[in-house]
Amino acid sequence: MIAPYLMFNRQCDEAFKMYQKAFDGEMVSIQKYGDMPPNPAFPVAESDKDLVLHAQLKLTESGFIYGSDGNRDLGNGAKVSISVELDSEERAHQAWEVLKDGGSVYMDLQPTFFSKLHGSVQDKYGVTWMFTVN
CATH class of the missing domain: 3.30.720.100 (Signal recognition particle alu RNA binding heterodimer, srp9/1)
Structure with missing residues (x-):
């Protein structure tokens, strides 16, 4: 693991x-x-x-x-993203709304050619999250 x-x-x-x-x-x-x-x-x-x-x-x-x-003093981890694969669009939207509050959206959570939804956001603590819903 x-x-x-x-x-x-x-x-x-x-x-x-x-x-x-x-x-x-x-x-x-x-x-x-x-x-x-x-x-x-x-x-x-x-x-x-x-x-x-x-x-x-x-x-x-x-x-x-x-x-x-x-x-x-810790800088933001720009070289690392946490990739989260979720099983439902509803769960992805729920988490996305919480994490983008006070953060920065790099790529809107949206349908892509490789997944139902994909997006990237940095939360207000400087942690970058990538979402994928298959």
């Missing part, structure tokens, strides 16, 4: 809630930095305890994404 691991700068929880809504996904697990046992070698500031240490979200029957927060 290959699953994308998305890194955020203090926005993982918010982003994963949006992705859960977009795909009607199942949050399999989410651990926060505050859930870790105290470790003097890795102190966690009080302001960081609600940040996501690790999250796992099931988007489709066999598709997962993972994510966490960091405290470094």
